[in-house]
Amino acid sequence: MTYQVKTFNAIAQSGLDTFNDNFKINQTDDPDAYLIRSVNLRDAEFPQSLKTIVRAGAGTNNVPIHRATEAGIAVFNTPGSNANAVKELVISLMISASRNIFAANAYSNNHVGADVSKRTEADKTKFNGTELMGKKLAVIGLGHVGSLVAEAALELGMNVIGYDPYLSTDAAWNINNHVDRSNTIKQAVKNADYVTVHVPKNDETYKLIDRNVIEAMKQNSILFNYSRLGIVDNEAALEAVLDKKLKYYVTDFGEPIIADQENVIVTPHIGGSTLEAESNGATQAANTVMRYLETGDTVQSVNLPAMKVPFEAPYRFTVIHKNVPNMVGQITTILAQLNVNIASMSNAAKKDTAYTIIDVDDLNAENSIELIQKIDQIPEVYRARLIKHK
Ligand SMILES: NC(=O)C1=CN([C@@H]2O[C@H](COP(=O)(O)OP(=O)(O)OC[C@H]3O[C@@H](n4cnc5c(N)ncnc54)[C@H](O)[C@@H]3O)[C@@H](O)[C@H]2O)C=CC1
Ligand SMILES: O=C(O)CCC(=O)C(=O)O
Numbered sequence: 001m002t003y004q005v006k007t008f009n010a011i012a013q014s015g016l017d018t019f020n021d022n023f024k025i026n027q028t029d030d031p032d033a034y035l036i037r038s039v040n041l042r043d044a045e046f047p048q049s050l051k052t053i054v055r056a057g058a059g060t061n062n063v064p065i066h067r068a069t070e071a072g073i074a075v076f077n078t079p080g081s082n083a084n085a086v087k088e089l090v091i092s093l094m095i096s097a098s099r100n101i102f103a104a105n106a107y108s109n110n111h112v113g114a115d116v117s118k119r120t121e122a123d124k125t126k127f128n129g130t131e132l133m134g135k136k137l138a139v140i141g142l143g144h145v146g147s148l149v150a151e152a153a154l155e156l157g158m159n160v161i162g163y164d165p166y167l168s169t170d171a172a173w174n175i176n177n178h179v180d181r182s183n184t185i186k187q188a189v190k191n192a193d194y195v196t197v198h199v200p201k202n203d204e205t206y207k208l209i210d211r212n213v214i215e216a217m218k219q220n221s222i223l224f225n226y227s228r229l230g231i232v233d234n235e236a237a238l239e240a241v242l243d244k245k246l247k248y249y250v251t252d253f254g255e256p257i258i259a260d261q262e263n264v265i266v267t268p269h270i271g272g273s274t275l276e277a278e279s280n281g282a283t284q285a286a287n288t289v290m291r292y293l294e295t296g297d298t299v300q301s302v303n304l305p306a307m308k309v310p311f312e313a314p315y316r317f318t319v320i321h322k323n324v325p326n327m328v329g330q331i332t333t334i335l336a337q338l339n340v341n342i343a344s345m346s347n348a349a350k351k352d353t354a355y356t357i358i359d360v361d362d363l364n365a366e367n368s369i370e371l372i373q374k375i376d377q378i379p380e381v382y383r384a385r386l387i388k389h390k
Contacts, residue, residue, distance in 0.1 A: 052073060058126070
């Protein structure tokens with residue numbers, strides 16, 4: 001069996017080299033998998049052949065998750081693959097902003113005459129900065145990126161307060177116990193010299209940092225958005241910069257309103273743009289594509305329950321379906337009608353969606369096609385798929 005993988009965006013070669021010989025990378029119209037980064041698929045039509053979309057990176061807000069689920073497409077990301085890159089960039093920008101590096105560099109570029117040494121000594125006090133040590137950082141969202149930023153800030157001698165009402169128990173173990181925790185966002189930002197936001201983009205986090213939160217921030221503090229456009233209200237952030245409430249607003253997501261504004265520092269979505277992060281993400285993504293297509297494993301799927309089931313027999317049916325009663329009953333009835341014996345069966349659900357894996361010993365070309373067709377005809381089934389164990 002050869003699987004077709006269609007790539008979007010620049011995918012690191014090390015990731016493409018990870019694929020085994022059963023996978024062909026090409027720009028076919030009938031791919032089994034999409035391997036993507038930031039391409040916007042929100043309005044895209046999906047070909048019937050498409051079984052999985054794997055995002056090399058963290059954010060999946062560029063994928064219409066609900067529509068993908070209904071089309072029987074498993075969506076994955078590569079959690080943490082670029083978190084260190086974002087951490088290093090945010091820390092470097094905290095230092096650069098505190099030391100007025102961008103203004104100082106612009107000054108130097110504009111003062112290159114013979115009297116440069118004399119003028120420099122006279123003018124340099126304009127760029128006097130502050131240090132991070134002893135200052136307070138508020139981290140909103142303590143997941144892969146936020147927890148690393150918090151850890152690095154502690155190492156630099158900062159005090160750190162975090163706000164994350166949805167932190168999983170597993171993730172909580174990774175948070176340094178010197179990070180104070182706040183129950184409200186306003187409390188977290190209140191006395192912070194720096195506020196950085198590291199949350200996914202969704203309906204709840206749209207304008208999470210709005211005018212009210214910015215008002216609650218400390219005078220002369222610095223705000224960072226290295227998550228997504230829209231999580232900080234850019235209009236409110238710009239106003240706060242113009243009013244000198246914020247010393248700087250620093251973001252990875254430009255839009256016309258904040259372009260070329262003094263004390264607004266905009267980078268072009270480069271948080272994850274390091275050789276290491278791109279390689280990690282692409283390699284992790286390639287492994288995910290192979291694992292899902294060759295075994296049906298859904299660990300770290302964004303839209304399906306996490307299942308990792310060792311093969312108990314040579315053939316495997318995977319079924320993505322609605323999480324409603326009697327689905328397993330309907331599927332096993334079809335298997336019984338076609339006289340196919342079940343070697344093992346597993347089922348799990350995530351919110352409205354469920355996933356069933358059934359291993360069977362004996363199949364022939366005819367009953368396998370009929371089985372898939374009959375299971376696919378159950379109205380609550382999104383996709384049934386047959387995998388042959390290698
Ligand atoms: N600028 C860039 O190039 C990059 C941007 N990102 C973005 O950074 C963000 C964070 O990424 P990761 O840390 O990898 O994600 P993650 O999923 O590991 O962590 C997100 C954290 O936010 C928390 N959270 C969710 N809703 C929240 C809310 N309303 N208030 C406070 N906390 C909330 C979650 O509980 C979770 O702990 C994402 O938006 C991602 O797309 C990630 C990598 C690169
Ligand atoms: O460089 C990229 O692919 C974007 C990284 C990113 O924003 C993410 O992983 O969420």
